[in-house]
Amino acid sequence: xxxxxxxxxxxxxxxxxxxxxxxxxxxxxxxxxxxxxxxxxxxxxxxxxxxxxxxxxxxxxxxxxxxxxxxxxxxxxxxxxxxxxxxxxxxxxxxxxxxxxxxxxxxxxxxxxxxxxxxxxxxxxxxxxxxxxxxxxxxxxxxxxxxxx
Amino acid sequence: xxxxxxxxxxxxxxxxxxxxxxxxxxxxxxxxxxxxxxxxxxxxxxxxxxxxxxxxxxxxxxxxxxxxxxxxxxxxxxxxxxxxxxxxxxxxxxxxxxxxxxxxxxxxxxxxxxxxxxxxxxxxxxxxxxxxxxxxxxxxxxxxxxxxxxxx
Numbered sequence: 001x002x003x004x005x006x007x008x009x010x011x012x013x014x015x016x017x018x019x020x021x022x023x024x025x026x027x028x029x030x031x032x033x034x035x036x037x038x039x040x041x042x043x044x045x046x047x048x049x050x051x052x053x054x055x056x057x058x059x060x061x062x063x064x065x066x067x068x069x070x071x072x073x074x075x076x077x078x079x080x081x082x083x084x085x086x087x088x089x090x091x092x093x094x095x096x097x098x099x100x101x102x103x104x105x106x107x108x109x110x111x112x113x114x115x116x117x118x119x120x121x122x123x124x125x126x127x128x129x130x131x132x133x134x135x136x137x138x139x140x141x142x143x144x145x146x147x148x149x
Numbered sequence: 150x151x152x153x154x155x156x157x158x159x160x161x162x163x164x165x166x167x168x169x170x171x172x173x174x175x176x177x178x179x180x181x182x183x184x185x186x187x188x189x190x191x192x193x194x195x196x197x198x199x200x201x202x203x204x205x206x207x208x209x210x211x212x213x214x215x216x217x218x219x220x221x222x223x224x225x226x227x228x229x230x231x232x233x234x235x236x237x238x239x240x241x242x243x244x245x246x247x248x249x250x251x252x253x254x255x256x257x258x259x260x261x262x263x264x265x266x267x268x269x270x271x272x273x274x275x276x277x278x279x280x281x282x283x284x285x286x287x288x289x290x291x292x293x294x295x296x297x298x299x300x301x
Contacts, residue, residue, distance in 0.1 A: 006222045027154050078284045108274035110283045 001105075007013040075106035079117040089120035091128070093142050157263040163230060166257065172209070172230050174257040178250070179213040182222035188239040189222040195243040210254065223269055224249065228258025 021039050023039075027049070027137040028035055028042040035045040073083035090097065095116070119142065124142035166172055180196065181258045182189040196214060204212045223247075234253065238246055277283070 027151070030154060049151050049154070075279075107279050109276045110279045111276045114284075 012057055050141045065099060068099040071103045071105055075110075075113055078113060079098060081117055085124055086117060089123040089127070090116065093119060093123050094145060095119070112139060150229050152263070154262060156260070157265050160262060160264050160266060161259070162270040163257045165179065172226045173207060173254060173255050175207070175210045175226060177211045177213065177225075177227040178253070179215060179225040179227075181215050181217060181225065182238075183219050184216050186220070188220070191240065191242045191246055192222045192238055195246045199243060201248050203247065207292075209252055214246075224253070230258040232258040232260065233292055236260075255264075268299075 024044055024046055025036075025039065027046045030036070031042070031045055032048075035041045043107075069083065072086070076083055076086045090102075097116075102113070102116070105116070122140070123142045126143050129137065130139055130143065163174055167173065174246060180192065180200070181230065182192040184193075204210070222238050224238055226236070227232045228234070234256075236249060236253070237296070238249065240251070
């Protein structure tokens, strides 16, 4: 007599569990505590991490812009102006530099930034003269808008 | 795929390649394919026509052609910095394989991971990096040698 039913009762419950678990754990290796070792904790932590990463892609743009703005504001206050005055007068003189570039100039090229601040202040003074002086004097040099063909 | 969980690097070129002479960073290409299988049809066509022209156009790269009995044909590209890249070319046509080879030739061997910034300078500041004393006037005047006292 040969017992054959015993071997029929053995089933393989899925040979790939190790690799499926490692796929999740590899994203959790740099976490703190048991979340980097235990699968059930790691699954939840990895999902949260991915959700935060997705949301942060929009937040990063906002945060970088506020960082640039605060840096430019600090740099202009060193030269005796304020940030809104600087940006408004730079756009009026058609200097089309964005905040990232102006922030980099303020950090690595302080003298160029000083010249930008002086330009903005000159345009501001011309604006004041035009508003208060009532039209008899010609507008200043920096108020002339250059039309590029 | 978090930014801390995945590796990243800064933009760089291998030893300032291209500033002076340009050295092709691809060291060796091994084309592994099979003689009879259907998946290697494009590879065999490419080897009939395009390989010799490719090898002549890139004298700095060594091309090895190895027909073996394998299920998946591969291109193994080795670079001068030691990185090895394997590309699977099952069921690709010969023009697709030659495009893939030009792509591998133009790459430097650096890892294909997230590049943190799309720019890089060795000298970011020309006028001098800002420090808290850049825009402050000096508190004492210029330092001059003292006038010699007459008692001396």
